[in-house]
Amino acid sequence: MNLFIGLLNLAIDEYNDRASYLAQKAEVIAEIELFYLLPFQRRWRTWFLEVIFYRADVKEARKYIKEAIKNGEWKKDDWPEMKNKILKLLSIEDAIKD
Structure with a gap:
């Protein structure tokens, strides 16, 4: 996992694009949620909130x-x-x- 995170950081430095960084981060988080968490862990409300607040200018x-x-x-x-x-x-x- 650390190797993958390191490669992700290298890719971010190479492109230096916030949007691609956020897209890649979302893909990594989704992969972790799908493949590395047990089914009962995915249902924990303390880990996965129902509402997400977003602040915008x-x-x-x-x-x-x-x-x-x-x-x-x-x-x-x-x-x-x-x-x-x-x-x-x-x-x-x-x-x-x-």
């Missing part, structure tokens, strides 16, 4: 959401209550056109 979130709306990637039918709350919190006046 408001300006960057507005920029990202407006770009997603513009490109048609912000689908109104996916999680409509949550998306309406996000639009209201970020004071985004642009309504999604039906």
